[in-house]
Structure formats: C-alpha cells, structure tokens
Amino acid sequence: MTASFPALRLRRLRAHDWSRRLHAENVLTPSDLIWPVFVREGTSEREAVGSMPGVERLSVDLVVEAAREAADLGIPAIALFPNTPQEARDETGKESANPDNLMCRACRAVKDAGIPVGLLTDVALDPYTSHGHDGLLSEDGRILNDETLGVLAAQAVNQAKAGADIVAPSDMMDGRIGVIRHALEAEGFGDVQIMSYAAKYASAFYGPFRDAVGSGGLLKGDKKTYQMDPANRDEAMREVMLDLEEGADSVMVKPGLAYLDIVARVKDRFNAPVFAYQVSGEYAMMRAAMDQGLLDRDRAILEVLTAFKRAGCNGVLTYFARDAAKLLAA
Numbered sequence: 054m055t056a057s058f059p060a061l062r063l064r065r066l067r068a069h070d071w072s073r074r075l076h077a078e079n080v081l082t083p084s085d086l087i088w089p090v091f092v093r094e095g096t097s098e099r100e101a102v103g104s105m106p107g108v109e110r111l112s113v114d115l116v117v118e119a120a121r122e123a124a125d126l127g128i129p130a131i132a133l134f135p136n137t138p139q140e141a142r143d144e145t146g147k148e149s150a151n152p153d154n155l156m157c158r159a160c161r162a163v164k165d166a167g168i169p170v171g172l173l174t175d176v177a178l179d180p181y182t183s184h185g186h187d188g189l190l191s192e193d194g195r196i197l198n199d200e201t202l203g204v205l206a207a208q209a210v211n212q213a214k215a216g217a218d219i220v221a222p223s224d225m226m227d228g229r230i231g232v233i234r235h236a237l238e239a240e241g242f243g244d245v246q247i248m249s250y251a252a253k254y255a256s257a258f259y260g261p262f263r264d265a266v267g268s269g270g271l272l273k274g275d276k277k278t279y280q281m282d283p284a285n286r287d288e289a290m291r292e293v294m295l296d297l298e299e300g301a302d303s304v305m306v307k308p309g310l311a312y313l314d315i316v317a318r319v320k321d322r323f324n325a326p327v328f329a330y331q332v333s334g335e336y337a338m339m340r341a342a343m344d345q346g347l348l349d350r351d352r353a354i355l356e357v358l359t360a361f362k363r364a365g366c367n368g369v370l371t372y373f374a375r376d377a378a379k380l381l382a383a
C-alpha cells in the first residue's frame with residue numbers, strides 16, 4: 054500500500070454497479086457448473102426426492118431432456134447418479150459392470166441424442182451394493198481396498214464404453230486412480246478424463262444423496278475407514294498429490310462450503326483443475342432456509358457459488374446448477 058486514508062478510500066470502487074462489475078475479481082458463469090442428475094427406471098417418470106425439495110429422480114428419457122436443458126443453459130456437464138432397483142443390488146455390486154445398467158443406458162441415450170454436454174459418471178459401488186458401501190465388504194465387516202480396485206476399473210471401463218466423458222471415482226479406495234487410468238488406457242479409452250474425488254470427507258451432509266440413490270437405508274455402519282476425517286487438512290494434500298500422480302486430470306474436494314479452506318490450499322499448491330461438490334446436505338440446508346423465507350433465494354445461490362470460485366474452484370457440482378444458470382442468463 055502506497056496510500057492511506059483519506060487518499061485511499063476502498064469504498065470508491067464499490068460506489069456504482071458498473072464499477073463493482075469492472076473490479077470483480079471472480080465471475081461466476083454457467084460454464085462453471087456441473088449439474089448432478091439422479092436416474093431411475095421407467096419411462097416418463099419423475100419422482101421427487103423427499104429430502105431434497107426441487108430435485109427429482111428422472112427416467113432415462115427425461116435425463117435426455119435434462120441434458121438438453123443443461124446444454125441450452127450453457128452448463129458444460131452433467132453428473133449422473135443411478136437409483137439402481139433394489140433387486141439388482143447385491144453383496145459385490147456386480148450390476149456396476151452390466152453394460153445395460155441404468156447409468157450406461159442414460160449415457161448412451163444422451164450421446165445418441167447428440168447433445169453437446171459432457172457426461173460425468175460416478176465410479177463407486179454404493180448404488181449397486183446391498184450394504185450401501187462404496188467397496189467390497191468382508192465377512193468381518195471391513196471394506197476391502199485392493200479387492201475393490203479391479204471392480205472399480207471394470208465399472209469405469211463399462212461407463213466409458215457407454216459414452217462417459219469423465220469418470221469420477223468417489224469411493225476413496227487407495228490406488229484406484231492408477232488402476233482406473235491403466236484400465237482405460239488398455240481398453241482404448243485414453244482420452245476419457247478422470248475427475249477424482251480426491252479429498253472426500255466422511256460427512257453428515259451426504260444424507261439426502263443416500264436417500265436419492267436409495268442406499269441410505271441399506272448402509273451398514275459408516276464410511277469413516279475410507280472417507281477422510283473432517284479434522285484433517287495436510288492429509289487432503291497427500292490425497293490430491295497421489296491422485297494427480299496416478300493420472301487424475303482434475304481433483305475434487307467434497308463437501309464444499311465447509312471445506313473451502315481445502316479448495317484454496319489445493320489450488321495454491323497444485324497446478325491442476327480443482328472442483329468442489331456442493332453436496333446434497335448443503336443443498337437441503339439452503340433450500341430449507343429459502344423455503345421458509347429465511348434466505349433470499351437468488352442472492353444466496355449466486356453468493357455461495359461465487360465463493361466457491363473465489364476459493365479457487367474451476368467449477369462446482371451443484372444441485373442449484375439449473376437455477377443458477379437461469380439466474381445468470383436473466
């Protein structure tokens with residue numbers, strides 16, 4: 054600083070809308086958004102997710118419509134999450150490798166319709182297992198790391214064959230990025246991106262999501278032996294470092310709002326694209342306050358998403374993506 058008050062008056066730049074816009078350090082655009090979409094069986098079916106007002110599970114034909122809407126709004130990518138029928142779930146989650154599973158059918162339908170939107174697919178076993186865990190479960194109740202890796206790689210290749218542009222492993226097994234990268238390369242999918250859920254914390258804010266994919270009631274125990282302890286920060290740097298070394302194209306921090314310190318640190322330390330997931334519980338929390346008239350809906354949505362950008366995000370996975378894109382277009 055070369056000047057001080059009164060020569061320096063920081064309010065000068067804030068005095069008019071044109072000036073505030075001119076001096077904005079970060080600008081949120083629809084290109085910053087990834088829209089998570091829940092997929093269900095059926096045709097012309099849309100079903101409300103009880104714990105997430107305004108969010109629905111869509112049958113594949115309606116997923117295509119949602120993808121078209123995203124493209125029209127300038128949203129670059131959608132993230133698909135299947136609500137697998139309960140009868141297709143089992144101990145090992147083998148439905149994840151079925152080329153005709155819900156996820157693959159949704160991918161193919163969007164691609165066949167020629168919609169110019171990126172498809173991000175979730176790689177993890179929890180929507181397919183009868184126990185709701187992201188990996189294979191041993192008889193004595195442990196999540197088996199190494200045994201799970203091949204299953205995840207098969208799942209990722211299965212999704213790539215169906216047209217996934219970005220596979221996004223959300224399971225938090227050690228070593229899975231390298232194994233998935235290798236499998237994609239070996240199967241001729243060297244151009245498929247990996248967005249790693251690198252720093253994913255064991256969070257209370259995933260509850261509504263588990264309701265949406267139908268794994269919540271099934272989940273035995275918790276995910277603390279594989280997802281990170283919310284108390285940890287250095288560990289997040291190690292997770293990100295390893296995933297980038299193993300071949301991730303971009304990394305994610307999750308949840309979002311309470312973890313923006315992690316985003317900022319990852320962005321400062323690594324020269325890599327970083328994303329954050331504004332998760333289901335964050336959405337539900339904000340929606341509850343908005344629906345009760347306690348928050349100004351439009352302003353709150355844009356403020357929080359802009360904060361993600363300020364922290365260093367290249368983009369944000371958010372259930373507000375469609376709302377935000379509409380607000381930004383207005």
Ligand SMILES: NCc1[nH]cc(CCC(=O)O)c1CC(=O)O
Nearest residue numbers: 177179223258259262332333334
């Ligand atoms: N593989 C599981 C997965 N993938 C994305 C989310 C959460 C997303 C959200 O809460 O919106 C979860 C939940 C979990 O780890 O239990």
Ligand SMILES: [Mg+2]
Nearest residue numbers: 225226227292
């Ligand atoms: Mg890891």
